[in-house]
Structure formats: structure tokens, C-alpha cells
Amino acid sequence: MGEKDELLARSRRLGADPRYTNYAGGNTSAKGTETDPVTGEPVRLLWVKGSGGDLGTLTEAGLAALRLDRLHALAGVYPGADREDEMVALFDYCLHGRGGAAPSIDTAMHGLLDAEHVDHLHPDAGIALAAAADGEALTKECFGDRVCWVPWRRPGFQLGLDIAAVRRAHPQAIGVILGGHGITAWGDTSEECERRSLEIIHTAQEFLDERGRPEPFGPALPQFAPLPVPERLARAAALAPVLRGLASTDGPQVGHFTDADVVLDFLHRAEHPRLAALGTSCPDHFLRTKVRPMVLDLPPAADLDETVARLRELHTAYREEYAAYYHRHAEPGSPPMRGADPAIVLVPGVGMFSFGRDKQTARVAGEFYVNAVNVMRGAEAVSRYQPIGESEKFRIEYWALEEAKLARMPRPKPLAARVALVTGGGSGIGRAIALRLAAEGACVVVADRDTEAAGRVAAEIGTADHAVAVTADVTDEDQIRAAMAAASLAFGGVDLVVNNAGLSLSKPLLDTTLADWDVQHDVMARGSFLVSREAARLMTAQGMGGDIVYIASKNAVFAGPDNVAYSAAKADQAHQVRLLAAELGGHGIRVNGVNPDGVVRGSGIFAGGWGARRAAVYGVPEAELGAFYAQRTLLKREVLPEHVANAVFVLTAGELSHTTGLHVPVDGGVAAAFLR
Template sequence: MTHPEVAALLARANRLGADPRNTNYAGGNASAKGKAEDPVTREPVDLLWVKGSGGDLGTLTEAGLAALRLDRLRALADTCPGVEREDEMVAAFDYCLHGKGGAAPSIDTAMHGLLDAAHVDHLHPDAGIAFATAADGEALTKACFGDRVAWVPWRRPGFQLGLDIAAVRAANPAAIGVILGGHGITAWGETSAECEANSLEIIARAQAYLDEHGAAEPFGAAIPGYAPLPTAERHDRAAVLAPVVRGLASTDNRQIGHYTDSDVVLDFLAREKHPALAALGTSCPDHFLRTKVRPLVLDLPPTAPIEDAIARLRELHAAYRDDYRAYYDRHADPDSPPMRGADPAIVLVPGVGMFSFGKDKQTARVAGEFYVNAINVMRGAEAVSAYAPIEEREKFRIEYWALEEAKLHRMPPPKPLAGRVALVTGGGSGIGRAIARRLAAEGACVVVADRDAESAERVAREIGAVAATADVTDEHAVAAAFQRAALAFCGVDLVVNNAGLSISKSLLDTTAADWDRQHDVLAKGSFLVSREAARLLIAQGMGGDIVYISSKNSVFAGPNNLAYGAAKADQAHQVRLLAAELGEHGIRVNGVNPDGVVRGSGIFAGGWGAQRAAVYGVPEEELGAFYAQRTLLKREVLPEHVAAAVFALTGGDLSHTTGLHIPVDAGVAAAFLR
């Protein structure tokens, strides 16, 4: 049964974390203190329940709490070896755990345990951080809050910061909380309701002060020619730039991207102060860890020729990498972790928006959200003072903190397709659906493309993917599907030509319309998809994969199958031709030749099954078994088997293979490749 104080804590945390005005995703923490039974002595003991490392307030559950003995935690204050060795105290938290302890305690555990208050919130509201990063933040805090909120100068999160806040509370009994210089806010109360009310009061009063006393245009005048482009033009330009930027941001480590064109970002980039403010970087540790020391900012107007913008981005990226290496060299010592990568996490393009990057979609999205928070913080600080984030040396100490490095090492190994973006045509049903599911399960970000929008959306919802409506016979629709991938993930790495249909007729019964329809979807459709894929992959400069779902019929001469077999043979040779042409760009092109995929197949369900059953003189419901019996292995081929072959080609073990066709037919000797 959930302890009453824990229930109150979780409800409060979820409410606070659900509102981005209070804190960012996975940012801040909350705690409660209370008595519970010791599992050994059966005696009541004082406990601290606090959000564990890596959790999110908005979605926090009891499993995400660390539970510690308060007497043991507070006893650490007498044994702390000093600020230079305070990181050692994190390991000591494990010896304070109650029972099995729950989640791993975070670095902020001391802040909550050492404070003499039953409930504590530590949050990162934009309004509060605006005060925390203002050049005269302490004076502003006094002017806004009087004695109700105290000021704590910047200190890196840790045990000593917990001692500092506890001392400030003891010296200011009327205070309901503190502004943490360069960082955020902490509030407290004797009940959960009082603590929440105090947190919200600090945030609301800080915002009201900024609104009442702030300058009208804190980012300065608008820069002529830097106004946001119209929406459609903005998205077209973003889709062209996205794969280029993603390729640059993935120079050291492959990244997934996220594109944002919110009004907050576009207005910031249209104002005269944005270059100088962006160069100062972010301040709050949670923000900074995800956005790096500073963003890369394109210094051209949005109407500059796209070729000039791309060339300038490449120049700025090279300079950014040099600057980042110099930053690392300035501050690293022999004990510092090795440099993790010199590429930007945030790229700002005036008139277009922001590209943010991370190891997966969520990390990329959160990095962008944090930079929006940072813009709001800059606006607030500049409105009433001057933005003055923590100094560069402190940023380095956080970015290359041994505790952060240890957290990275504790993370599970990435899945085989992590960091890769896949686009699957015909992904709304049958083989395409099975491929999309498998690629998503292996860690890929997936775009499910299908002419049936409802089917594409349904599969996308099932696997947490993005849907795109695309008729592969229409080059504009194909281009739009790839634009969808570019705007959703900033690129694509793996394209599966799966869209298809089948018409089973004899030569004399095959009409010109039958022929054209088959070749439009299979031959022309694959060509259009591969051409658009190649454009994006080459711009991205990261290599990639194109996989054709061809057929046993590309090499096997079956009855009443002229148009389909000829179109499949066209697809099969496209694999060879494109493998030869695109190899110099690191793009591998391979094929899969299935046969007799009856169960779960959209093609067979659409009439092809009945036609083929009639050709072979068997009931349609027995067609799969019939196909199985004519194979060497006597096994039926399912969509999942085709999906497994696609993964085998793209999962990493066949990195030096291109121009290959893999049969997935349970063994059809007449279709052996030779």
C-alpha cells in the first residue's frame, strides 16, 4: 500500500511536471519525508522519498522514487570530505537506502534530505531561471520577493549545495524558497499542498515581475531581411537543409534530428541581439547538458541562395568543431573523460527555425525544448537586466562531470538500428507493415509511407512511428514523403521499396492498362523512390541503405504472370544498376526475393490470391500450404520472414554487401540465382 506522504508527493510532482512553465522534461525533482516501518526491527523510522536519477516529474511513479533513511543521510554531513571530494557522497547514498531503496538516488538527494522541511521541490521554471541568470539576480530577487525568497550563489549541484540551502533556510525562517544562481528554484513546505503552493507562488511572482518591469523588446530591434519565411516556403527550405545539417551534426556520432519553427525561435533569430546571446550558451545544468556549450548559428538571411546557405553551414561547422576542441583543451585535466564529440546539438537558421540533435528522437526533441526554455530565460533576464550565464569553466565541469560520465556508462547498449531513420513504402499492410514493425523494434525511427493514409496512420500509432501518405507513382507525392522524413527526423538512412500490387493474367488477357499499372507501381515507383532517396542520402553524406522487395518471379518464369514478372525483373535489375552507381557515396542497394507470402499479405488479400489459386487449381484458403509444399523446406513464408531479411541486410553484419538479392522462398530451385 502506498504511503500517504508518497501518494501526496506523486500527485504534486505529476501536476508540477505536467506544466512546462514549471519545469522541463526530466528536469527538477521533488521529495517528501515521513515515518515508515523498518523492515528488520519493525520500529518506525524517518524516511526521505525523492525522485530518482533520470526520472521525469510529470510521469513519476512510486517505482521512480529513491527511499533513504533520513538519519543516515543527515549523518553524512559530518563525514563529507569537502567540496573538492563531494562527488564521493553520491556513492555513500547507497548505504542510506531503506529496504531495497527503489530508484538510484540522484545528485540532488542531499538538497532534499538536508533541508529541514517535510516537502521540497526543485524546479527549472523559465521565469525563475531568468532571475537566476540575470547579472544582478540577487538584487532582483530581493526587489521581487523581499524576505520571502532568498538568494543562493551559483554552486554546482551536489552535497555542498544541499548544505548551502539548508544554511540559508535556517538563517531565513520566513523564506518559502530560494533562487539558485545560474540554475533554478527550490521551495519547501510542511505539507505537500503548502510546498506546491510555495513553488507556484515563486514562479508566478517572478513572471509577474518580468511582465511588469521588463523592456518591450529585450532582444533588440528586428534585423532587416531576417523575418520568418512563409510557412510553406520555410518548411521547403528546412527539408532541404535538414539532411545536410544532420550529416554535419553526425560527424563524430550518428544523430537523430528534430525540427522546430515555433514563434519563440523565429522571433529570437530575427532580432539583433541573437548572435551575441546565442554565443553565451545556456546556464541551467539540465539545459546545458543537452544543448552543449553553445549552438551553431547560421549568419545569413533566410533569402540567401540555398547553395550559399549550405556552403556557409559547412564553414561554420568546421569552425565550431575547432572551437569546441579548444574549449575542451582549455578546461580538461588528466582525470577528465575523453571528448565525446565536437559537433553542435543545436543549429539555428534565421527565418527557418531550429534543428536539435540527440542519440534518439526523444533526446533530440528534448534538446530543442530546452533551448526554447533557454530563449525564454534570455528574454526574461534581458528584459530586466542582462543575461549572465555561468562561466565557461563551470559549464565544462558539468558537461564532463565524472558522475554524468558514469550515468552514460550505466545506460543499456543501443539497439542495432538506433540512430537510423527508415522509410518503408507500402508500410500500411502486409509485408510493409511487418518490415516497419521489425525496424522499429530494432531501434530505428520509422516513416510508414502508404497511399492509404488510414492504414499508414494505424501502423504508425502501433509502433510509435511517423505516417506519410504517398502514391509511389506520383513523384510529387514521393518527394513529400521524404520531406516528411526530413522534417520529422532531419533525414533518412534506410529506404525500403515495398509498395506493390499484382495482376495475374495470361498474355492474351493482359491489357495495356494492366501492363502500365504494374510497371507504374513496381518499376517506375521504385525508381522514383530510389531517386528521391539518393538525393537525400547524398546530401546527408552518411551513406545508407536502399532495399528492394522484389520477388522470386523476377527470375522464375511462372504461368499467367507476364506484367508482374517483367516489372519485378525491372526492380531486380535496378538493384544492380543502383548498387554500381551509388556505391561511391557509401549507399548500399540490395534486394529481397520473397515467394508465396499469403498470410498477412495485402496483395494476396486484394485479389491476387484468388487469381493465383485459380491458376494452380487449389482453394484460396489452401494457397499458402500449396506454396509451402512446392519448396525444398516445405515451409510457408510469412511477412515476418521478409522483414527478417531486410534487417539482416541493414543491421550491420553485412556492411560490405551491395548488389545482393536474398531469396526468402523456403527454397524454390527454379528461382536459384546463377
């Protein structure tokens, strides 16, 4: 196995364990020799994880390859710590070949260190020592002279020089604890480097376990005891859309919720307000979690309205404090303030809500705060938690290099940061809509009374960061409320609801039973009403506006034969669009409809017997029903599920922001169904 292969394998092992490093945190490297294709001479290279990559999923494309001779030569033109940011641009002149990842700020740490393999990680146990008030003395006590202490310095070229100097001065050392930051280890082989990284991590953890005092977060406070699980989740579901709306004041965010034991125990303890106010320590942490979280100071048993009112007060105060923090430290050349809303909200007895531009970012922010809690516990167990100062945090958060990294991110998709719930999403038109909305960036809740079908579509979309499945019979109030609660717990709320669930019974008037009439209206008229009512309740709590789309039918306006129950229910849905558009517009909620012609291919309704009955009505073979429908249209084109999904996307993607109460025909042109 070559150096690159060993590096990738080691990186994935280290990145797979959250005890060793965080998602997209840390970096690893290896040095080796290749033949220069221009000169034919051997050339020494550094392969190092590039900017923005993740160790656990690292591939060769995520590595930057640099010439070591040129990298070492940079020391001769280094202008000093006050101008070290200029060195990052010079890394590009050290690259070997084309492709690969952009070199990260930590490239100097790896390239200047006289070791074949280097790991830089952010393990909780290591950062606990790094963020302790007497971290240097604790490092000496824990490791002796086997691991050295490097005082806090912002990542960059000077830190690389500092670590290289420590390595030369202490040849017996296997690595360093970086004050306020993490650990770096090295070795002559990949195996030795990894073994030394794990030795530092495990030794630090054993030291904390053996030396630490009990209850480092102080005694438990009875008023902040965790609620029983059902009550806890119900309270979380009620608060999630409110918090998401507050966290989206400066830009739409997706939410994540966790009630992990480590979070609940932290919030149960007397010291949590003091520690939370100190903020997180490691640069990787506070870049994800912001300088500090917002913490509710009411017990979980408080009245819900009182709690919501207090959260709004705390949010206003948080924004004012964040703006003051920015203005205290901003300089003329600082990037503009990116947003004053919290990324982490802590609710004692309930759990933690985290927010980000997408579900993964929100989830990872929460994971980083869990790491921060672990760091606080370790530091408080053996000393006193003392993160780097506020001014240094600002320098990292509003670093020009961090701003450049953000500028390199791809442009968001049209439905990014939006949460969609699609009823009847397990098949046919609903499945096509769910897939299209997800492809355009939305997080999707696939709701269907067929649990397995909903699960298949959610899995087809992707991971739980992209879609979740819920069981929902739209005729059941409790199931609809549960689906909305599930959406709130999964993604923070709902922005876009598609009333698609339906069925059809094709019978003439005299053969239509009361049961036929009731089931058609229960599913489509009553079901759409229930879904829209609960969606509107949630959307108004968010205060972010929203979209409700009804998949009605050309039959809402076209009088077809032997179809009274179905067509009347569709007409009911069509008028709900108008009524709700008028009522909900003041909340920024737009309500529109789509009127398809018969969708034969891929339709669950047609496959369930409706197609055979409609074919019999029109006297054509069932296999030719789609073509029959197409031939009676002006465009002579068959309507497919994807065409309906296209209309839903157009209505909700933002270009029709001033349109509500509209029905969009997707019928190939049925003149008798023209809207008048």
C-alpha cells in the first residue's frame, strides 16, 4: 500500500470515531516521493487533507498535493505573524499537478514538521486539557515529556513553525497539545502516527477519568429535571417551529433536535448557565455553534405560552448582544456581520435545538456542541474550563480566510432550507413530487398511510438529512398532528405542504353509495382540510410564511361521466384553495392548486382499478387509456407524474412569489376544463 492509500485508510479510521475528531474537522498528511513528469527526477511531495473535507469520508480527490521543496522555501519569504494570512495564497504556487483539493490553513503545520506522517485532531479529551485554566501543567502531569504544550495560536503559518520548533527541541516527543485547540501527533510510518494519536487521546481520557472530581457540572437542580419522554417530545415539537422562525430572522434555517442524555444532564446541573455563557473552545466548535448558545432560563414545566414569550425576549437580547460582540471587535476590513441569530438553543428538561443552512449543517452544529459539553466536563473535572478569549474567537469567526471559504461554497438550490411535507408521497404523483422537491434542495417528509411505501421513497431520496417517512392517514386528525410533529422534530417545522393523497371510485350517480361518497370526501375534501389546518397552525407559529399546494384535477371544473363523488370532492379541494388563499395571505402563506388530466402511467390510483373502470367508460382498452387521454387534448401529450411535480416546483420555488389562489392546469390542454 502506497503512502496515499495508507493516508486515506488512516484518515477514514480516525474520522469515523467522534471521540477522535468532529465531522469535517482535523487534517492528516503523508510525505513521499514521486517522479516529476517534466524532469523525470524524483520529487518529494506532501499529501494533506484539503480545505473543507471530512476525514471519515476522505478520498484522493480531497487531498492537496504540494512540493515539499517549495513549501519549505516559503519560510524564507514569511513576512511574520501579522501578515501570515498572505501565505495561504502562496500554497497554490507549491501545488504539484492539477486537480485535488484547495490547501487548507493547516498545510504549514504538516509541511514544515519534520515527520513523514502527521495527524491534527480535535478529540474531546485532548481539548479538555487544552481548554483547562492550567492546561500546560496538566499536560506535563498527564504525559511527562512525551507530549509537549504549545500555547494558543491561531491556525496558520506561524503555528506550523512553532510546532516544528517544538519537534526539534524535544526529539522524544510524539506530539503536542495545542492550547485552546486540539492535538497534533507524528510518526515515521502511518501506523506509528495513528498509534501515537490514539495514545494521546486515550491517555488524556484515562487521566480525566482517574483524576477528575465527581459532578463537574455541579449538583442537579430539580426544577430542570428532564421531562418524561412523551411530554419531552411533545414540548420539543411545539417549540421547534417557534425557535426555527426566530433562528431564521436573518435567513432561512433548517433545524435539528436532540434530547441525548449528555445534553439533558448538562442542562439539569447548576453550572450550566455559567459554562454555556463562556461559549465553546476549539475553533472548529465555535465556527459551527457561534460564540455561545441561547439558553432558556425557565423550567420545562412552565406554561407553553410563557415559555414562548420568554424565548422571544431571549432571542431579542441574543441578537443585541451578538451585534455588540461584533462591533466590539470589528475592524475597518472585517467582513460584514453574517447574522445575529443563535445556532444553538438549549432548553432545560427538553434538549438542544441546532440550526443551519441545511439539515446536515444543523445536525453537525448540534454534534459539535455535544463535543463542547464533553470538553467542559473534562476541563471542569480536573481544573476550570477556560476557552480562548472573545477577541480571539472573533478573529477566527470573521477571518478573511473563513470568508473566502464561505464564498467558494456552491450556490444554494432553489428550495434549500425549505421543508416540504407531501401526502400520498409513497407512490405515483406524490413520489414524483417528493423526488423533485428533494432534487431542488428541500428536506422532505414523505407522508403516506402505507408506511413501507413512504419509507422506500424516503430512502430513494437519501439519508435522514434529506428525507424522513411518516405514517399518515389523512382522514385521521391524530395522525396528521403526529406527522407535523415528526416534521418539526426532524427539520424544525414545515414550509411547503402538498395535499396529494387521494383515491377514486368511478361510478354513475345511481350506483354511487353513501359509503362511496363519504370515502371520497373523507380522503380528499376532509383530508386536505385537516392537513392544511395543521400546516397553517405550524406555519403561523414559525412566522416564515409558506406554501400549501393542492393536487386537484381538471375534473374540478370538467363534468366527466360516471364520476360524481370523485369530481365533487375535487371541486371541494379547488375551492379550498381560494378560501385559504384569502384567509392565510396575511401570514405570508400562499395557497395554490394544480389541475392534472388523468395520470395513467405511474399512478397508484389508476393501478388500483380506477384505470380499468375509466377505460370501460370510454370504451377503450386499459393499456391505451393514457394515449386516449392524450388524443383529446390540444397538445396531444400524455400527462405523467413528473409533469405534475414540475408545476409544484414552479409554484413554490420563489419566482411566483406574488401568486396565490391560482390553479395551474397540467392537462395537455383540455378546452372544457379552461378556467373561467
